[in-house]
Amino acid sequence: MTLLVGLTGVALTAAAPASASAEPDGGVVLIGVPGLRWGDVEPASTPVLWHAADRGGIANIAVRGVEPRSCAAGGWLTISAGARAEPPHGGCGRPPRPRRDGAGAVVPGHPDLRAHNAATTYAAQVGLLGDAVHRAGGCTTAVGRGGALAVADSSGRVDHYRDDVGDMRAHDWKRCALTAVDIDDLTHGTGGRAAEPAGAAGAAASRTAALSRADRRVGEVLARVQENATVLIVGVADVGRPGLRVTMHLGPSTAPGYLSVPSTRRTGLLTLTDVTPTVLRLAGAPVPARLTGASWTHRAPRPEERAAAIERLRERDLAARVARSMVAPFNIVLVGGQLLAYGLAALAWRRCRAERRGLVLTATRYVALAAAAAPAATYLANLVPWWRAGHPAAGLAAAVAVADVAVVAVALAGPWRRRPFGPVTGVAAVTALTLAADVIAGSPLQADSLNGNFSLVAGRFYGFGNLTFALFATASLVCAAGLAGPVAAAGHRHRAAALALLIGGAAVVVDGWPGWGSDFGGVLALTPGVVLLALWAAGRRVSARPVLLAGGAGALLVGGLAYLDSLRPADSRSHLGDFWKRMLDGGAGPILERKVDSMLNSLGNVWLTLPATLALVLLMAFLLRRDGVLGPVFRRTPALRVALLAVLVTTAVGFAVNDSGIAIPALAALFAAPLTVTTALAVRSADGIGAPGVPEP
Template sequence: MRSLHAACLALLVCALAILPLSAHATEEDRPIVLIGTGGVMWDYVDPETTPNLFALSEESAVGNLSVRAVHPVACPADGWLTLGAGERAGDDETDNGACRLLEEPVDGTVPHWEDYVASAENSAYSPRLGQLAELTADRNTLALGPGAAIALADENGTVSSYGQIEDYRDLAEGQDLVLVDIGSMSQIEPTVFDETQNRQKGDPLAASFETQEWDEEAIRADMATIDARLGEVLDAIEETTPEARIIVASLSDYSATASTQQVIMEVTGEPGLLTSSTTRRSGLVAATDLLPTLVNGSEGPGDSIVADAGGTAEGNRAAVTEFDSLTKAIKPATGWVYALWGISWLLVFFATLIFRRKPVLRGGALAVASLPASAVLMNGTPWHTAGNPTLVLCLGIAVGSVLIGILSYRLHGRHRAAPAALVAGLVLLSYLLPVLVGSPLALNSVFGALPSVGRFYGMNNMMFAIVGASGLVLAGIIAEKLADRQRAAALIVGLGATIVFIDGSPWHGTDFGGPPVLVVGFLFLALLVSGRRLTWLSSLGILLAGVAVAAFFLLVDYLRPVEDRTHLGDFAQSILDGTAFDVIARKAMQVVALWPLLLVFVIMLAVLWMLWRKKAPISLEQLVHPNGDSWVWTIIALVVVLLGGTLLNDSGPIIFLTGGMVAIPLLASILYYGKPLGARKQKLARDTDEKARGSNRDSTTN
């Protein structure tokens, strides 16, 4: 009897152990059905217009899909090509701004495949068309609809199994992967090309000032049509493959001018938000994440999409809809904020030359320098939900900047650099603190990065320029205020190390081009402030320290698990496998594309150099002498950081211009408007006088 009981117990234990494994195996073996569309945005998902989409979202994890590929607007062909390649890909041709109308395969071959291949060969992203077909060669796959055929075509443009969406019931059973194209919608309807031209690679300037003007009634009519097709496919899935894992993704833009966030959801049976290590943001994924979600072993920048369960269906829809509305509002508002900043900057500059009313103009300079901080603070309000979001944002930023300028000016009696110190510190905190705690507050601002450009977390180039400029000005204030040179140098190194760590570490800013030049700038300033001479050996050591810090961040990220890596670790991997040149070449071409700004930038530097040489001929050795002017050293450090950042990053001269627009007003508020010397300068002047008197006494004695 005891033996029988023991046997039963053993069988029960084995059964309990096997059940989870069997369930896991069943989960892995489930067929996948990806239903693709285009132009579908969360703003227009509601129970009346789109009952099927709405009902599906009630039992799904939802998110926004960033569909930006190689062009400002993602056409249907771009979305399906990116899905099949696992990398940004697209059709390089257009007809008067329209996208290509996708056509049925002919004898198993995708039409215009040679155009897609030519586009891939000329792309800086080097997409490998046909990767999805290659990875699923030993599995049963089915493409229903012309877009699905593009994604499942092999490198020669051949699709092995194809049908219409009406054929789902007849063809889907027994398939491991089914892609279904239910059609797309866009502001400009796709067309069969008569005359072709090359599509634009970069965003047009007008896109930074124009709001999206759509026919709401037409959108809802098109959404209803798409939703009806989705309902037909969902009914077919329920009848034929009810066990399938269902993903619905809108793969292309509706906008005709700029990329928009699109709907994506996965049926999980409970509410949740979709995310991936590519974006590190709940409720946001990238189009390049779709391929690794469908199949293992893919190559590319994306990672598998996962569902974070939690919340309510209504709350999750509200979250992704709000983020979608923010991205729609921030694009046109950005141009107007930049214009506001530039005009304000020029007004203060010319008013200084003409009126020379220092108290008022000093406050104006401080207000202009604080505008980036005001933009982040304003982003903590729901400005994008206003009737005229651009106007509300501009007014809010302007009012915030003026208040900061007034508040900081009131400190002018304590020390001439006190107002600038307050503004510089506020700017630093407004950008570094959100990055440190993992908040997208700064990144979502007009000086951050939209998801459409592919920067989903950390610090972008403009944020680096703003932080670097304000940080070095604050370091200059430390150098002037503290009489103890060693203590001042130590504080400058500590400040620089903090900025470098937040900017470059793979846990926070994940910026590659910023840390090396920041290290050089802060160490250069700290060396001279400490009283040491700048020699060729110390200069080489500073440069090597910058390289070492950048390499350290790459190595640390590379040694982390693959699923936890950022683009730093991916770049380290590309260095090892020899593909880093493609990344470097792409970024270099982005800088070269800004050649008009580069030309203006070079001319400005040449003019300033000639004027300076004519007015004050002085050697470089005199400029960097340990007994020299700490503000001259600070300005040199600023030029090194901003010029170096311009050369190392793909934003080019925008980095120098942005950093200069922060640094120059801060420096002016200290050097032009300020009165008393700092403690270190006063001590240095006293030491110089004492040495002079001592020399006179010695000469008299002799």
């Protein structure tokens, strides 16, 4: 325990990495090009942007707003507020035309924009950016409708306004600390979408022409700004399907490199809410503590040449889009394939001859084991660059299939395969170890995996997301029960309890450690399950009181970790430390409200709620009836029953304290159900059921 406390102190008080030096004071020019992605940046069609990419820092940016597909108005409003914002009534038309007022302008309907976004669960404060610049003694200039939305203060006023880049004079670029320019060529048309002629060829030609115009206008800005100005080029919104967009950071002191930000901990990936604190820092204005984003820095020099660096960012965008689009097909195939396989197996059992029934049992057991290994395979698939395949979706499917076979091979390779619960324990161990190693390494396998952290969702980029937690917790509990079970059966109860606590405690630490899992709700949910396992392994009676006490201990543990994490510098804190700070500042209310709202809304997803509810009802029925369908299985493998009980407790708490809600027990059931089927079939095979002359139980 002393060693653990010591390590905690060293890790949590480690100094933060040095940030990039401040830019020279020549003003900040923010150029927004809604819809711009790295796939658009080519030497022939967009020469200005192509050459600009070799002058400074570059990155992808996740522009997800309140809705999955962001629009230009929502993107500019998000920059204004430093939090996810949107136009009222979900409107996605062009930003309103500012009303001229002297040298400046006023955004029409600005009070409605502020009131609407202040009332959302994100409590976005539209006008925050403009107010912060004014409080620092600076002024704002806007070019175009979107620029005015971004830099207008809380009254809706912009100090200086021009409709187009061509209207700006030389002295206009020197007036203010912050200038925002809207290059909206890609978003002309109704609803913020590019106007597209009929047919794919016409649409491609239209977009190529729009890109050419946007590139020329960016070139005009770069030719006119001051030499010592800092220029940020940001693709502030989606046009068409969601995707990662372009970000460039150009300045006199910047060198070619990737941009990095603490909010994502992924080199070359930013979020739209990071733009606001970055602009304020560069403009010399204080950054409000309530902002959810963080100021980005450079990680220079990059190892690749410009073309290779841009190609890497394109690949990450492609991987993000393909992985997100494959989630539903994967889960449909996984669940539907199991139901079909089990149905065919039942039919074959009834119709085939007695001597062939053993083969049916074996084949069905392998199918169930492969289904249980599939979630882990979705993460292991990211060990290979499947996105470089000629057909990335097929490449992803092939990578998952190969990884699945590898996990099953490990589960069936060792001496543990001879015990009914052995292969199941093997799959659980591989799953838990894979996820633990990944999160300790910075979550590279979770990045845009089929059950991981999706860049396009922009919810979590490191640590354990809710779905990954559900899988990790279930696998850890099953593994702990599977390893402690034989020790307890041999009469070594104290050793079994120690083993269960060791594995379960390690899982809690990995899940809650700020530099690893950084999962507040996960510690609350997993701790009672671990204590339940330890009580069973020790031969103690399992009751509600110690489990509830364990939940309280989990709350104290995660609270202590959050407090220690909050003592670190802001650019090295995790979600835990940020949440603790917000509780002290009184800003945790909107976060909790948003999470509760999201959790309750998850119940409206019929495709998750119905299967999860059915699985939980069946699980309760099986666990409470020792003489039920699974009675013989539980008597042969008591570790299975206690593992399922622990999973049930953990997922029930996880449902209540995490914003993914019903998705947590749904994913746990997706893993636990085939493990249970595998064990049940292994018990039947071990008892010789299905062999000639052996009666049914």
